[in-house]
Amino acid sequence: MSEREAIAKARRIVVKAGSSSLTTPDGVLDAGRIDALVDVLAARRADGTEIVFVSSGAIAAGLGPLGLTRRPRDLATQQAAASVGQGQLFARYTSSFARHAMTVGQVLLTADDMMRRSHHRNAQRTLAQLLALGVLPIVNENDTVATDEIRFGDNDRLAALVAHLIRADALVLLSDVDALYTGDPRLPGSRRLTDVRGPEDLRDVRLGGSGRVGTGGMVTKVEAARIAGIPVVLTNAASAAEALAGDEVGTLFHPAEGRRMSTRDLWLAHATTGQGRVMLDPGAVEAVVRRRKSLLPAGVTGVEGDFAAGDPVDLCDAAGRVVARGLVNYDASEIPDLMGRSTRWLARELGAEYEREVIHRDYLVVLAGEPEPQAAQPREGARHREGAPPREAAPKQHAAPRQRR
Numbered sequence: 001m002s003e004r005e006a007i008a009k010a011r012r013i014v015v016k017a018g019s020s021s022l023t024t025p026d027g028v029l030d031a032g033r034i035d036a037l038v039d040v041l042a043a044r045r046a047d048g049t050e051i052v053f054v055s056s057g058a059i060a061a062g063l064g065p066l067g068l069t070r071r072p073r074d075l076a077t078q079q080a081a082a083s084v085g086q087g088q089l090f091a092r093y094t095s096s097f098a099r100h101a102m103t104v105g106q107v108l109l110t111a112d113d114m115m116r117r118s119h120h121r122n123a124q125r126t127l128a129q130l131l132a133l134g135v136l137p138i139v140n141e142n143d144t145v146a147t148d149e150i151r152f153g154d155n156d157r158l159a160a161l162v163a164h165l166i167r168a169d170a171l172v173l174l175s176d177v178d179a180l181y182t183g184d185p186r187l188p189g190s191r192r193l194t195d196v197r198g199p200e201d202l203r204d205v206r207l208g209g210s211g212r213v214g215t216g217g218m219v220t221k222v223e224a225a226r227i228a229g230i231p232v233v234l235t236n237a238a239s240a241a242e243a244l245a246g247d248e249v250g251t252l253f254h255p256a257e258g259r260r261m262s263t264r265d266l267w268l269a270h271a272t273t274g275q276g277r278v279m280l281d282p283g284a285v286e287a288v289v290r291r292r293k294s295l296l297p298a299g300v301t302g303v304e305g306d307f308a309a310g311d312p313v314d315l316c317d318a319a320g321r322v323v324a325r326g327l328v329n330y331d332a333s334e335i336p337d338l339m340g341r342s343t344r345w346l347a348r349e350l351g352a353e354y355e356r357e358v359i360h361r362d363y364l365v366v367l368a369g370e371p372e373p374q375a376a377q378p379r380e381g382a383r384h385r386e387g388a389p390p391r392e393a394a395p396k397q398h399a400a401p402r403q404r405r
């Protein structure tokens with residue numbers, strides 16, 4: 001069965017639509033295009049396929065009502081716009097799907113929900129239950145509470161992680177452009193790519209930024225396809241029916257062979273940015289990278305940046321190369337006093353609270369030697385699958401990173 005056929009036959013699909021496909025240039029919802037897309041999703045649902053719909057557009061839909069002419073740059077105004085727009089967006093979907101006697105459920109997720117095990121399971125359970133009840137879940141990032149440091153921003157990577165969460169068979173990304181091109185599609189000479197089978201197909205491709213209201217552009221779509229590990233079609237919203245039917249529209253990203261990473265590792269590796277750097281001695285690099293151990297204060301030789309406990313930070317070897325990323329248990333300002341100290345010494349001199357690791361291994365992903373895009377190999381010594389117990393006993397305390405302050 002070809003991968004196009006696999007999409008046509010998929011029993012569980014994630015469909016993601018970008019802001020530009022759902023809103024008008026005036027910053028209001030485009031009712032006509034929303035209804036047309038809803039008709040396509042309803043038709044596919046009618047044949048028994050379970051669909052989770054990831055919809056952007058909250059910020060874009062909030063612009064008009066707030067009298068804004070362009071997407072705001074500052075987070076607070078983006079959040080205000082999302083707060084206004086999300087209500088309108090969901091109200092519109094509720095009435096549009098009601099035309100097909102379908103019930104929809106709103107699921108707003110933060111990046112944290114993808115990463116913290118208890119949140120992750122909750123989200124998984126909720127989505128499964130909505131599907132079991134015949135409800136069509138409509139997912140967006142919970143923009144009103146997401147902070148700059150820990151935020152998806154675009155919904156492409158969120159859609160890929162949702163596909164993992166529900167074990168979808170296929171992912172369809174709908175944008176304002178009908179495919180991935182070798183360069184900016186508005187420029188002459190740009191050619192459509194019908195298939196992407198591996199990184200070699202992307203070597204000469206110029207992945208540009210987003211359009212007027214979108215976020216991430218092609219970079220996050222290609223990244224999402226890499227993360228998803230299932231067939232992914234990228235096309236425009238007008239071609240949604242053809243994409244779901246397995247027709248030769250848009251660009252098909254073929255999944256790579258090999259074991260998939262856990263959702264949490266994928267999130268850390270692909271959806272976060274290190275908020276600072278922690279330098280490791282060779283022993284700590286060996287422990288973290290090869291033996292998949294937690295990072296202890298004894299192996300830290302330096303710190304850069306102004307991060308807080310709970311932030312993602314990059315771990316670097318003596319040459320400054322980033323070898324891993326993890327959620328740190330200490331503020332940057334606390335680390336110089338702990339560096340090079342044994343946990344026993346720290347507990348004795350500073351108190352039991354300082355016995356905790358700098359980064360617990362459950363919140364740490366190795367980046368050095370990561371497989372090339374689309375050519376995923378099983379990771380050497382991969383720790384454990386999502387949901388399976390870790391090989392070693394969890395430490396006594398602070399298995400989860402301390403919360404941001």
Ligand SMILES: Nc1ncnc2c1ncn2[C@@H]1O[C@H](COP(=O)(O)OP(=O)(O)O)[C@@H](O)[C@H]1O
Pocket residue numbers: 017018019020021056174175176177179180181182183184185205206207208209210211212213214215216217218
């Ligand atoms: N190589 C490329 N192929 C296709 N589109 C590209 C490319 N580089 C940049 N783009 C731009 O990416 C935009 C889509 O990304 P984005 O605005 O984030 O969309 P969405 O809101 O659907 O997520 C298109 O409008 C297109 O102009």
Ligand SMILES: N[C@@H](CCC(=O)OP(=O)(O)O)C(=O)O
Pocket residue numbers: 017018019020055056057058059060082140141143153154155156210213214215216217
């Ligand atoms: N969660 C945001 C998504 C932001 C965004 O622009 O995403 P996208 O259009 O998918 O690139 C919103 O609803 O506005």
